[in-house]
Amino acid sequence: MYRFDEFDAAIVQARIDEFRDQVARRIAGDLTEEQFRPLRLMNGVYLQLHAYMLRVAIPYGEFTSRQLRKLAHVARTYDRGFGHFTTRQNIQFNWPRLTDIPAILEELASVEMHAIQTSGNCIRNITADPFAGVAGDEVDDPRPWAEILRQWSTLHPEFTFLPRKFKIAISGAAEDRAAVRFHDIGLRIVRGPEGALGFRVWVGGGLGRTPRVARLVRDFLPATELIGYLEAILRVYNLHGRRDNKFKARIKILVDELGAEKFAAAVEAEWQRSRRTAADIPADEVARVRAYFAQPQLAASEDNSPILAAARQGDRELDLWARHNLFPHKVPGRVAATVSLKTPGEVPGDLSAERMEVLADLADRYSCGELRATKEQNLILPHVRQDQVPALWRALSRIDLAAPNRGMVSDVIACPGLDYCALANARSISVAQDVARRFAGARRQEAIGPVSLNISGCINACGHHHIGNIGILGVDRRGDEAYQLVLGGSAGETDAAIGQITGPGFSAEGVADAVETVLAVYLARRIDDETFIDTYRRIGLGPFKEALYVDG
Numbered sequence: 001m002y003r004f005d006e007f008d009a010a011i012v013q014a015r016i017d018e019f020r021d022q023v024a025r026r027i028a029g030d031l032t033e034e035q036f037r038p039l040r041l042m043n044g045v046y047l048q049l050h051a052y053m054l055r056v057a058i059p060y061g062e063f064t065s066r067q068l069r070k071l072a073h074v075a076r077t078y079d080r081g082f083g084h085f086t087t088r089q090n091i092q093f094n095w096p097r098l099t100d101i102p103a104i105l106e107e108l109a110s111v112e113m114h115a116i117q118t119s120g121n122c123i124r125n126i127t128a129d130p131f132a133g134v135a136g137d138e139v140d141d142p143r144p145w146a147e148i149l150r151q152w153s154t155l156h157p158e159f160t161f162l163p164r165k166f167k168i169a170i171s172g173a174a175e176d177r178a179a180v181r182f183h184d185i186g187l188r189i190v191r192g193p194e195g196a197l198g199f200r201v202w203v204g205g206g207l208g209r210t211p212r213v214a215r216l217v218r219d220f221l222p223a224t225e226l227i228g229y230l231e232a233i234l235r236v237y238n239l240h241g242r243r244d245n246k247f248k249a250r251i252k253i254l255v256d257e258l259g260a261e262k263f264a265a266a267v268e269a270e271w272q273r274s275r276r277t278a279a280d281i282p283a284d285e286v287a288r289v290r291a292y293f294a295q296p297q298l299a300a301s302e303d304n305s306p307i308l309a310a311a312r313q314g315d316r317e318l319d320l321w322a323r324h325n326l327f328p329h330k331v332p333g334r335v336a337a338t339v340s341l342k343t344p345g346e347v348p349g350d351l352s353a354e355r356m357e358v359l360a361d362l363a364d365r366y367s368c369g370e371l372r373a374t375k376e377q378n379l380i381l382p383h384v385r386q387d388q389v390p391a392l393w394r395a396l397s398r399i400d401l402a403a404p405n406r407g408m409v410s411d412v413i414a415c416p417g418l419d420y421c422a423l424a425n426a427r428s429i430s431v432a433q434d435v436a437r438r439f440a441g442a443r444r445q446e447a448i449g450p451v452s453l454n455i456s457g458c459i460n461a462c463g464h465h466h467i468g469n470i471g472i473l474g475v476d477r478r479g480d481e482a483y484q485l486v487l488g489g490s491a492g493e494t495d496a497a498i499g500q501i502t503g504p505g506f507s508a509e510g511v512a513d514a515v516e517t518v519l520a521v522y523l524a525r526r527i528d529d530e531t532f533i534d535t536y537r538r539i540g541l542g543p544f545k546e547a548l549y550v551d552g
Contacts, residue, residue, distance in 0.1 A: 001062050001370065002147050002292045004112040011155065012105075012114045019043045020102035027099065042122075044115030045101060048420045054093045054101055055118040056108060060128035060146040060170075061089035061373040063113075065360040068371060070111040072356035078104050083356070085341060085349045087413060087464055088167075089127050089373040090118055094420055116154065121162045123153040123234075127169045129177040130372040133293060134382050136330045140189045140197055142172035144290040145226065148281065152227050159234050163241035164249035166234070167206075176493035179375060181205045181214040182467060184251045185233060188493060192220040199226060203233060203263070204255030207461035211498045212252040215260035217267060224280040231278070232271035236263070296368040296383060298331045304387035305333070311390040318393050320442055321404035326389065333386055337367075339379040339396060340403040340411060344440035348414040348432050349377035358399050366392050375464075376413055378406065408445045409453055409519070410436040413464055417457030417474060418481070424457035426474025426481035431455055431511050435472075438512040439519075448519055451532040452491075467491045469533045470518060471499045472511060483511045487518065487544055488536050495533075502545050514548060521547050 004012075019039070026036045033047075040047075044055040056071070071091060075083050078100045079093045086092055096104060108114060118125055126149050128142045129135065149168060153159065159166070171178040172189040180186030186202035199221045205214030221229050233251075240258070242248040255263045312319040327336040339359065342348050351359075359379065363371050366388050367381035374380060384392055396402040405411045412435055415421065417428025432455050439445060454468030458475075465471030471486030482505030489499030506514045519532075521544050526535040536544075 044118035076353040137174040142170040179491040181496040217264040307387040415462035425476040428457040
């Protein structure tokens with residue numbers, strides 16, 4: 001993985017020193033909260049309902065056992081003993097004292113981590129396929145390109161104060177596992193004429209109060225011209241994006257107002273103008289960055305799959321976990337293992353300091369010291385030998401992190417909601433726990449099959465409810481919490497869709513029953529082995545709505 005060079009280290013240290021002085025001035029009363037707000041946001045510090053929150057970047061979701069141990073130390077020393085993994089492949093600490101945050105940033109810098117550009121109107125943490133470098137359907141590893149974009153965008157003077165926050169995602173595989181069509185810019189690595197490497201470019205996706213599926217603006221962009229073209233997109237946005245209304249400031253609104261064709265033409269004109277002076281990404285720079293992401297020493301093992309197969313045959317629970325939580329590796333004899341942070345009844349995405357330390361040890365023992373964070377708020381051990389899977393599973397079982405539910409109904413994605421967030425209208429965590437407990441049974445989940453279920457505590461959609469097969473949105477109904485059901489969302493590139501609202505909301509106590517009703521309709525109406533989303537697309541919203549509001 002990428003290691004800081006002297007420029008990274010200098011930038012991070014300078015920012016820490018600057019922020020330490022800003023914190024001291026705030027505590028002394030020399031800065032008001034209004035004056036301090038943009039300064040703390042530049043350093044990933046939010047003011048939530050009860051305390052400050054620090055969001056730490058995990059670029060493209062990749063981190064090491066050493067870094068995880070440091071996160072455990074931060075959780076234990078400066079927080080309440082846990083961290084929260086987010087849908088942006090970041091981690092948040094919800095209870096740090098403001099006076100401690102500069103020290104936390106120093107601790108993080110010692111293991112090459114930081115909180116720069118995890119908030120504010122800038123280019124945020126760039127996300128990617130969590131199976132990058134592992135997946136056999138990969139055209140090219142997206143991590144080197146994500147790292148090149150990270151270096152380009154960090155403290156870029158032209159794009160530090162954009163009209164609004166700006167998010168980029170990259171997928172390098174045939175299957176989109178990065179939700180590229182729901183980002184301000186979505187990039188898909190493709191092969192063009194004569195096998196040349198390049199990008200398919202989508203612009204104007206996003207969720208929140210105006211969810212949009214991104215529009216295609218370029219079917220093939222030569223890889224070496226990536227930065228020049230993205231600068232053209234951002235310049236058009238910087239020039240024409242709304243700054244008078246934050247609800248209309250995202251690039252998706254600009255694409256709506258101009259129309260996709262006119263927007264693409266404006267970008268093309270800016271790109272052609274700037275190409276006269278802009279340089280391509282040098283081939284030696286691409287090679288330099290790519291070298292950081294060389295596969296660890298994973299000599300193809302002799303066929304050890306019979307060992308795993310025999311173990312699975314003799315243990316039904318291991319077999320169930322392996323069926324759902326293992327992902328094929330491009331290197332024979334290896335798999336990637338998903339560690340579900342969705343043990344039914346616990347807080348989705350939360351991980352205690354003790355479990356972090358155990359996972360760091362397991363990463364060293366079984367996965368070359370590497371881990372990945374996913375947009376589903378889970379973790380991945382990407383390089384596990386097949387014959388070591390049973391031992392890994394037993395170790396995860398001992399710390400209650402062996403839920404066999406990746407992609408199943410109890411693998412609930414949820415934002416922190418009203419338990420933490422000052423913007424939320426309703427709780428997310430308790431509702432997520434209720435749903436997960438209701439459908440925790442392995443046999444029941446097997447009968448239901450794959451279905452994504454996402455919960456947001458407000459219209460800002462940090463839980464991505466719009467693109468869950470089943471989405472739940474918390475709203476304020478005259479002072480009471482209510483929850484709308486949204487059906488039919490999908491995050492994939494080829495089947496990207498925003499879900500439809502079923503109708504009036506339900507009480508917190510009624511949400512699990514409503515989900516039960518939706519799944520009962522699906523099970524009664526599906527044909528053969530149809531998935532939930534396939535059945536929904538075939539029969540439409542009507543049958544679900546009729547069952548949900550039978551007395552209404």
